[in-house]
Amino acid sequence: MKVHNINQRFLIKVIILFSIFYFLFLVFTYRRDYKGYKDYVEDLLLTPIGDEIVYLNGLNFGSVFYLHGNYSCIHGGKEYSVIFTMDKEMYEKANMVMYFDSQIIHRDFYQPPPLNNKISILHGSESPQNSHCFSNAFCVERFNWTISLTGDMKHWYFNSVSAFPIKDNNRENRFDFNRDVWSKKMRSDTNNLSSIGDSGIVAWIASNCEEHVYDNRLEYIKEMMNYIRVDSYGKCLNNIQMKEDGSTQRTSKNLVVQKYKFYLAFENSLCENYITEKTLDCLELGVVPVIMAHPSALKILPKGSYIYAGDYKSSKDLAKYLKYLDENDIEYQKYFNWRTNSTSIEQWYNALPIDVDACVIFNFYQNWKNGKFPMHKNAPFLDPDRYCLPYDYFRIK
Numbered sequence: 001m002k003v004h005n006i007n008q009r010f011l012i013k014v015i016i017l018f019s020i021f022y023f024l025f026l027v028f029t030y031r032r033d034y035k036g037y038k039d040y041v042e043d044l045l046l047t048p049i050g051d052e053i054v055y056l057n058g059l060n061f062g063s064v065f066y067l068h069g070n071y072s073c074i075h076g077g078k079e080y081s082v083i084f085t086m087d088k089e090m091y092e093k094a095n096m097v098m099y100f101d102s103q104i105i106h107r108d109f110y111q112p113p114p115l116n117n118k119i120s121i122l123h124g125s126e127s128p129q130n131s132h133c134f135s136n137a138f139c140v141e142r143f144n145w146t147i148s149l150t151g152d153m154k155h156w157y158f159n160s161v162s163a164f165p166i167k168d169n170n171r172e173n174r175f176d177f178n179r180d181v182w183s184k185k186m187r188s189d190t191n192n193l194s195s196i197g198d199s200g201i202v203a204w205i206a207s208n209c210e211e212h213v214y215d216n217r218l219e220y221i222k223e224m225m226n227y228i229r230v231d232s233y234g235k236c237l238n239n240i241q242m243k244e245d246g247s248t249q250r251t252s253k254n255l256v257v258q259k260y261k262f263y264l265a266f267e268n269s270l271c272e273n274y275i276t277e278k279t280l281d282c283l284e285l286g287v288v289p290v291i292m293a294h295p296s297a298l299k300i301l302p303k304g305s306y307i308y309a310g311d312y313k314s315s316k317d318l319a320k321y322l323k324y325l326d327e328n329d330i331e332y333q334k335y336f337n338w339r340t341n342s343t344s345i346e347q348w349y350n351a352l353p354i355d356v357d358a359c360v361i362f363n364f365y366q367n368w369k370n371g372k373f374p375m376h377k378n379a380p381f382l383d384p385d386r387y388c389l390p391y392d393y394f395r396i397k
């Protein structure tokens with residue numbers, strides 16, 4: 001009996017000791033595992049495995065998207081390789097797939113993109129009235145992120161056409177009105193409405209001639225033509241041929257336009273922040289743009305560099321003002337003062353929206369992985385009724 005008792009006590013002691021050791025072991029390994037897990041998650045969040053790949057699902061306005069290519073981006077002090085590709089073999093490895101609004105034709109029947117754990121991004125740069133998917137709530141909701149005028153990442157129309165018109169304002173290259181503007185202008189015959197030739201006051205080039213669709217620009221210009229010569233080179237209200245090489249490519253267009261004092265930069269839709277290269281090209285060429293657009297778009301232009309149709313009571317009034325400037329060289333020249341005013345240029349640069357580039361998209365993705373925002377944001381459905389003005393906003397008479 002006694003022996004048995006001793007053995008029993010010994011056994012109990014062993015079991016208790018063993019349990020304590022086992023408990024300590026569990027606590028220790030749990031802590032080690034937990035720490036290991038935490039490190040692992042942190043590593044995952046901070047270090048993308050391999051490269052970040054964005055698969056471009058087709059063309060944008062019929063051309064290869066401008067970001068196509070390889071980039072190096074910095075995030076958290078590290079350098080990463082970021083690839084924008086159309087190579088189908090890289091699709092599986094891609095983290096993001098980019099779709100283009102201009103390609104989505106049957107918007108009402110648009111199916112959700114195949115996801116396969118990828119983030120689908122919709123890209124568009126047209127005004128709400130000319131966009132396909134963005135102006136359709138059902139369609140736009142199918143994407144996780146958007147890049148557009150009002151999207152998660154901002155993209156302005158004109159940024160796609162590199163349009164930063166300022167020459168170096170250093171001493172040698174400083175803007176000179178006579179050399180950079182005046183010497184290129186044709187002598188004008190302001191009062192002779194019937195003369196066809198190198199009149200050189202007002203030019204207009206447009207090929208979308210539908211009337212009363214999103215604005216009344218055609219009717220407005222038709223009325224203007226009763227008071228001032230407007231040389232119309234495009235299909236709409238055409239009254240003069242391109243002399244250069246007959247092509248409507250941007251460079252030959254610009255050769256024609258720079259001979260004029262004014263260019264009618266009339267947009268085909270009047271939507272918030274919508275302004276195109278028509279205006280930016282004028283600033284580059286030394287021509288005063290006469291703008292018809294949503295007033296919100298003016299904030300990204302240098303003050304005093306343009307004439308806004310909305311500031312005139314009628315088409316006739318605007319025409320009269322252009323004639324006045326044509327006869328008053330000193331007043332005309334004032335429209336170029338901003339070029340030698342560093343405050344004005346600085347204000348302008350600050351007002352320009354920063355365009356989305358490869359690393360903006362990469363950093364957006366990294367920030368999402370770090371929990372900076374949810375995957376599914378409110379879809380920026382661009383309701384034309386909300387973002388655009390009525391077609392007859394600009395008064396003709």
Ligand SMILES: *[C@@H]1O[C@H](CO)[C@@H](O)[C@H](O)[C@H]1NC(C)=O
Binds near residue numbers: 069070083
């Ligand atoms: C971009 O990266 C991909 C994948 O690493 C490679 O196959 C391709 O040749 C690269 N392209 C250029 C232009 O460097």
Ligand SMILES: *[C@@H]1O[C@H](CO)[C@@H](O)[C@H](O)[C@H]1NC(C)=O
Binds near residue numbers: 112
């Ligand atoms: C991306 O959007 C689709 C479509 O709305 C949705 O089904 C999916 O859950 C989203 N992905 C994530 C990771 O939230």
Ligand SMILES: *[C@@H]1O[C@H](CO)[C@@H](O)[C@H](O)[C@H]1NC(C)=O
Binds near residue numbers: 192194195196197
């Ligand atoms: C107007 O231009 C036409 C054609 O060039 C010319 O024949 C006519 O003499 C001009 N009229 C005036 C008043 O200059």
Ligand SMILES: *[C@@H]1O[C@H](CO)[C@@H](O)[C@H](O)[C@H]1NC(C)=O
Binds near residue numbers: 303
């Ligand atoms: C330069 O531009 C600023 C801002 O538009 C304006 O306040 C200032 O009067 C201009 N200076 C000159 C010399 O024109």
